[in-house]
Structures are given as structure tokens and as C-alpha cells.
Amino acid sequence: MDEAQQIALLRRFEPIIHFTQGERFFPMDARTYIRASSLWIKRPKEEPRELVPATELTPETLAEPYQDEFGTVRFLKFVEPLSATEMAAHVLRQRRAGRGHLVASFQAGTGRLARVGYASRVVDALFSVALLVRGRVPGDAATAAGLGYQALTRQGHRHAYHARVVEEGGWIVLQYWFFYLYNNWRSGFNGANDHEADWEMVCIYLSPFGDDDVRPEWVAFASHDYQGDDLRRRWDDPEVHKQGEHPVIFAGAGSHASYFSPGEYLTEIELNFLAPVTRTLGFVRNLWRRLMREAEGNDQGEEGEEGGGANVLAIPFVDFARGDGLSIGPGQEEEWETPLLIDESTGWVRAYRGLWGLYTQDPFAGEDAPAGPMYNRDGSVRRAWYDPIGWAGLDKVPPVASMVAVSQARFTDLSEQRDVLRREVSDKMVELRGLEMQAAAMRNQPHLQQMYLQTRSEIQTLSVEINRLQARIAADGAMIDTLLRHIKRLEAGDLGPPRAHIRRAHIPASASEAHLSRLAEIWAAISVTVLLVAFLLLFYFNPRFLPFWMVTILAFFAFIEAGMRGTFTRLVGSFAAALAVVATLVLIYEFFWFLVGLGVLILAIYILWDNLQELLHRNRGPAAVTSPGDMHTSDK
Template structure:
């Protein structure tokens, strides 16, 4: 298929992106961005070095960098933070941006421990590398200047043929991720690459007896995500969750983060810190033991319960994908400009392995700019680039037409194997009968004891082999029946459950989970800091009552928290049960030997009565 046909396919299914009101950055061409950047390099434990000044950098220069020095890292720098005067101008010009209403606070949606972990994260942000606070404002100002020169909305398209699939990759480039500074998210970083894959299957063009561009049909779609992988990334094309206008799927982009979602709404995203990772692994181990070993509550409800317990070790952030802002795509207020094809792969994609923005040396990497579409931050090639089929878990799924062919081929293979097994069973049965005759003939023959014992071993071995072959014949019979039914279903157009492949689906928070009033949000925002203040005051002014004061304070905070979260009754019940258990343990400790004697007497009396009842029966 030619490059022009690739472009036709890309444009035939190009997605529509709907943004949240208040979004400042949209998909753009990389050329004006690179022109506005400076190029830097940095070696470990050394200061960065300017290589190319702002305004002089080109894509060709990025494609011809030297990577012979071990540990050398290249990165771009899009913008310098604003001074006071420039900040005033930015504030004035910022009126052009649509206002953003955050809605219910994120901290009101989670428990107290999650807020405590969040406080630790916020304090750590002060010490670790991060994008300067004024960079987002400067980037927004610079981006508006780029649009003023030439308003455009562009994506980068790539078509990959792999394992019978035609993969349409749509890469979107943004000048800045300002999720933290504008939308109270987890991070900011210069530049942002997002990606969507649509998987087409080739259908034979029966009318012309050939294959043409018109005979491709979409079967799957996958949105890139930092929190999900494999099967969880993709949805079937006929899944109602996929909203479409014609053949164009809708993407609901997260505000500032630009993450792609299938449905509009507000998504609670949780970040794991390195020091909480062992706790999460321990929680996962408990879940595996509970489900696999004890076989208890392995359904979706149980997994959700365990996820809730594990979430207390994560930091909550809200990703707003409301879809109430700018809309870009076919038939929208803004259409896509002519896409840039990444076929053949340009040098700035294949040769530039550096970062597309500021390198902050953030140990969590959340504030570092990403690498390009081909590479990860560590300069390894993205799996989504070299294996887009396996990246979305489709390496075990064949296209519809290919699946039918493979099902029929598997039926033929099994039928042939069944014939072989029947022949083998007949031969082994005859041989086993012969051994049985010899075994019976040598019974009670003293001079043939050794032969008799050897025949016994051979009979046991061949009986085991015959049983295995017979079991395979029976299993294959059931498998053949299943394959016949599967073929009938496929022929009738039934492709099975829509969502059976999904283990974890990211769904927007329902209205009931979006906070419970301004007072509850105020409490959620102030509770951690208030607890810290109370602890300091107790330690400083009443050190002799520190232990009791902490117990009373924690109990008071727990009851207030339960009241705001609608769990007061549950808390009272839990406290009552806990006190009952403690009282029982105290009694056991106080009257330990008396209880042991009593239990032994009761057990002895029971055994005596039971045995006498059996004796006189």
C-alpha cells in the first residue's frame, strides 16, 4: 500500500478530541516548537551546557546529534520563567483562556491516610527537581504567539502492518503539560506526546476479487495510558463505551495532562510513591493468597475492595476529561490540518533520543519532559512503536477473517490428531491385552517369577500411557465441539463478550463520589495540616499528656472524618467490635489457666458422653 493510501486510511478514521474548558495547549506541529527551543546537553553530576540557542534549532539538527559519550543526555528548553513585568502581561492576556472550574476537591474523595501520603508528596516536591512555577504561564504566552502567527491543529500519523493487522497510530504533540500548576494535578513538564491506535482488519473485496483500501474495517482501538497496559488499553470497535461520529472515535482529553479517555467525566488517578511501593506489593500478595490459595471472593467486587484498601498507599489526583471545551476533528469547530506522516521515519524521530523539554533531574521522572514518539526517557524504544499489536494485548488475537481461517485450520489439525489417537489406542490396547495374557500365564510359576514381575511393571506403564492417550482423545473431542460452536458463532457475526478481556477499566467518578459539600472539602483540605499543628502544640505545651492527647485527637479526627464521609455508623460498629475483642483478650490474659482447665474439662466430658452413647447403642 502506498503512502497516499496510508494517508487516506489515517484521515478516514482520525479521532475527534474534546478538551475541557480552560485547557491552554492543543496538538501542534513540532517545527515551531523546536524553533522556539534551545538545545542542551548534560553529563551526570555536571551542570547543563547550551548547544544551540533559542531560534536557531532545527529538526535536521536534532537528527544529527552525537551519542558516543556515555551518560550524555540531550534535552530541549522551551521557555524561561517570566519576570514580574512579563507575569503581569501574562495575567492580562490570560483573559483569552476559558475559565476553569475545578468542582469538588480531590482530597474530599479519599480517606485520611491518602491525604497524609499526599502531604508527604507535596513536601517532597519542594526538594526534588520540578518545572519552575512561572514556566506554565510563560509557555501559554509563547504558545498563543505561535497560534497568532499560524493557527493550526496537527497530528503525526503512522501506519504499521503487523500480524495481519493494519495499525493506525495517531501521535499528538503538546507544548506543555500543565496538569499540576493549572489543574492541581500530579506534575508539570515541558512538551507532551500522546498516542492512539486503531486496529484495522483487511476484508476480501468479493466484488472485485482483490484487496483494496475500501475493504479495511476497524476492529479495535487503544488509548495510551500511564496507569494501564496490555488488554486494559483497548476496546472493541463496537463497544458502546467508544463514542463515534461516523467512523471517527471521540477522545476526551484530560485537562493539562492530555491523557486520553473513552468517556467524558472526572477520573480519580492515583500516583504511587517509591516508599509506598512495598506496601502495595504486600497488598497484592495478600490478594493473590486470598484468591488463589484460599479461593475466597475472587469476583470483581472483591477485587474492587482490595483496590480500595491498596489505594490508601497512593496519592489521589483528579483528571478532568469533561469534553466541554474546544473540539478538534472532522465536523468540529476546528478541523485537523494535513497530518505529518512518519513513514518513512524522519531522522528527528529515529535519531533524536533526548527529551523534548526541560530535564529537571526529578527522581520520580514526573517533572522531566518525555522523549519522542519512538523512545522512552531512558532511550529505549517504546513497545508501542516497535510492537503496537503486543502493546495492546492483541498478539493473542487475530483479525476476524484470520480468526475464522485459524479456527478451521485448528479443526483440521484436531481431526487428524483424533485419527492418530484412535489408531494409537487400538495398537496400545492390543499390546496391553497381550501383556495381560502373559501375566496371567506366568502366575504361580515359581521359575517365571522374574518375568511375572517384569510383566507387571510393563502393564502398569502401558496402562498409564493408554490412559493419557484416551484422556487426550476425550479432551480433543470436547475441544472440537467447542471449535464447531465457535465457528458457528463467528459465521453468525457473534464475536463474544465485548469486555471479557478487560481486568481494570478506568471509569469516571459517579456524582455521588464527587464530594459532599464545601464544608467536607474544607475539612479534607485542612485536616492533615491541622493534625500536625495539634501534635506540635501538645508536644510543646503539654508534653506530659502527649500520649493521651494524641489518642483523643486521633479519635476525634476519626469520628469527624467518618461523619463527613457518611461512615459514622460503620465506625461506631468497628470501634465496638474492637473494644469487645480487646476486652476478651484482657479476660483471657487474666484467667488464662482457668480457661484452659475449663476447656479441657468440657472437651473430656464431650468425648466421654459421645463414646458411651456409641457403646450402649
């Protein structure tokens, strides 16, 4: 496929992006960013050092090969944070120009802490404190980046994307790469992080159709929290919004994450060192649900087709993908420039393995800039780049046009395999019968005892093997019948449910979650502080009864939270069940030996009753049941 054909395909299916009102950064040509940035290097145990100033850096110089010691990190740097004087002057200019609405136009709605429980709020507080001491992007860097982006816009910058076309495994993959100058999720929208530069990616999977045409079958959006099958949606999935042949992306505010549907998405960040505790709590919660026969999917923030519950120790953040702001794409307020093709031959894509923005040395990596479209932060090649089919779980899925042929080939393989197994069973059965006759001949020959025992062992082994083969033949037969029915459905155009492959889907918050009361938000903001202060006062004034009062306060807070969320009845039921379990355990502990003795006595009485029943039934049987022959004999 030549370059003109690639561009035509990319244009035909290029996505439309709906942004959230208040978004400040939009997709641009990454080469413009390179020319406006400087190149830096950070070697182990050394301070960062500038290699190439912004006025001299070009895509060509960035593509030059380099060598360095282990642990060395290269990174780009776009802006210097504003000084206090510059920041004050900028705010004053905004007010005078009346441009303050750019950020003020965004309304967050329900706070993120009101959507999760106490444990998540405590972990979030610790995460916020850690942000003060770990590496992060300075707060005013977002403002400086915004000013730099506006300057580039005034110079004629237009909305653009980079793209590549890959033909692999019967698929034609259209890979769209969107570069954003800055991610201001934390500073602009109360999210998890800020960082310079941001790469987002979308794949559209086409299959050949007819002689010279193609048709879209799948679309996949890159995500940090999902992988494989969960990344993609079938083209006819109702969740996939389309305008003609153009899929619609709803971009997260500041984060630029891609979503299939508009809404507010609760994103949970799990700290690695808390993973064992999280797994233990999940096991206990699922066990409790099974014991109490509770329905799945009741937790706030729970998601997925299979349930599973929210992570109570995760740090909650809301990603706002409302789609009520600027739209870019065919037929929208703004349209895309001509696609910028990239591949392994593009120098700055292939040769530069460094970061695309400030390297903050954040241990969580959330504030560090990402690497380019081809690489991960550690310099390894992204799977989405070298294996775009397997990345979305499509390495096991054939295009629709070849599904019948693939199914028929599998049907033929299974049929041939079943015939081979049947012949093998027939041969082994002949051998088994011969061994059985051999054993029968040796049965009354004392001098052949050892050989007889060995033959019986061989018979047993061979019988087990034949049984295994027969079970395999039966299973293959069932599979062959199922494949035949599946082939008929495919020939009739029935591809099955469009969401059958999804194990965990990221769904937006429900209307009730997104519109909790103002009182609930206030309580979520102050609850952790009130709880900690209450514990501190108890420890200082009444430490003797600290455990009792801690349990009491936690229960009191739980009931307040349930009232705020409208789950008071459910909490009362769970609380009553928990009290019943505790009371039962206390009774067992206090009267353990008495209960053991009582249990033994009841068991003994039951055994006696059962034995007497059997004895009486046996004694009554002969007298009650007399055959006609016996009656005739007695008459004589």
C-alpha cells in the first residue's frame, strides 16, 4: 500500500474527538514541540544537564544515535516554571482580557471523595502528603505550558495527528497517535498527575471486503488500566459512537484519556505496596457476600461485566469526559490537518528512546513525562507498536470474511482427529481383549502367578487409557456438533453478542453517583480529619476504653456515610448479620466444652435411634412378608 492509499484510508476513518469544556491543550504536530524544547540528560548521581538548547533542537538532531552509561535518562523540556512576578502578571492580564473563563467554565460536579469510602479517603490523604516530598511537576508549569501553547497557536499551529498503517494477520490496522503538549489533569481538574507531553493512541481494525474495499470491524482505545480484550469494541457495539465511518472519542479533561461514551469516570490508582492487603480484603468481601447471599455490583465505583467490587484502598480520581467542549474531526468546529505518517523509518520515532518532557524522578512515575509512540519509559518497544493485533487481543480473532473458513478448517481437524482416536481405540481394544484371554489362561497356573499379576496390571492400565480416549472422542464429537451450529450462524450473518469478549468495562458514573448532595460532598471533605481528631482525643483523654470507643465511632461514621449514600437499610442488615456472627462466636468460645458434650450426646442418641429403627424393621420383615409357597406348605 503506497503513501497516498494510506492517507486516504486514514482520512476515511479518522476519529472525531469531543473534549470537555475547559480543556486547554489539543492534538498537535510533535515536531513543532521538538523545535520549541531543549534536550536534557540525567546521569546517575548527577544533576540534570542541558545537551541541546531549544533554539537548536530539531527532529533531525533528536534522531541522532547516542550511547551512555546504565541508568541514564534523556528528556525534553518545554518550559521553565513562572516566577511569582510572572505568575501575578499573567493573572492580571487574564482578568483584564476577560479570558479567565477558559478554566472557570469547567464545573467539576460531585467531588471524587464523595464517591468512595473512608479507607480510600485516608489513602488519598497519604498520597497527597507524599506529593509534597516526591518528584512532581511544579504547579505553575501548567500555566507556563498554556502560555507556550497559545504562542505556538498564534504562529499557525493547527490540530494534527500522527499515524501509521500496519498490515498483519489478515487485518489492516489504522493507528492514530495524538500528541498533546501538556497533561494538566492534576492542576486543572483535580486529577492524579501533571506532566509535560502526552501521547494517546487509537486503533481501527479493517478487514478486506469485496475486491477493492475494506470495512471496519473493531476499534480499540489505549488505556493504562485495561489491556487485551477489554481495550476493544466491535464496530456494531452500541457503546461505540460514530458519525458516518468516523468513531467518536470522548477525551478526559486534562488527562486526554480516550473513552467510548461521555460521562465521569472514577479512576482508581492502586499503590503496589498495598496490593497484598487489597487482595486479602477482596477475598474477605467476596466470602462475606457469598455467606450473606448479597448481589454483586453494589459497591460505589464498582465496574465490569463480572463484578468484583471497588478497591477500598485505591486512590480515587475522576476523569471528566463529558464531550461538551471543542470537537475536532470531520464536520466539526475544527478539522484535522493532513495525517503525518510515521513508522520505523521516521528518525525521531525510532532513534529517540528518552522522555518527551520533564523527568521529575517521581518514584510512582505519574509526574514523569511519557516516552514516544514507539517506546515505553524504560526504552523497551511498546507492544501496541510491534504487535498491534495482539495488543488488543485480536491475534486470536479472524476477520469476519475468514471466520467461516477458519471454523470449517477447525471442524475438519477435529473430525480427522476423532477418526484417528477411534482407530487407536479399536487397536487398543483388540490388545486389551488378548490380554484378558491371556490372564484367563493363567488363572489356575500357580507357577505363572507373577506373570498373571503383571498382566492384570497391564489390563488395568490399558483400560484406563481406552476410557481416556473414549472421553476425548465424546468431547470432540460435542465440539464438532457445536462447530457445525456455529458455522451455520456465521453463514447467516450472526456474529454473536458484540460485548461477549469484555471481562471488565470502564463505565461512567451513574446519575445517582454523579449528583450526590452537597452535604455528602462536605462530609466527604471533612470526615477523615474528624475521624483522626476523634481518635487523637480518645487516646489523650480516655485511653483505657480506646478499643471500645474506636469501634463505636467507626460504626457511627459508617451509619452517617450510609445515610448520605442512601444505603442505610443495607448497612443495618449487614450490621445485624455481623452482630449475629460475633454473638455466635462468643457463645461458642464461652461454652465450648459444654457444646462439644451436647453435640456428642445428640450424636449418640441419633445413632441409637437409627440402629433401633433398623433392628425393629428387620424383625418385623419375615412375619409381615410371606410367600404364597410358604402358605401352601403350611396348609398341608
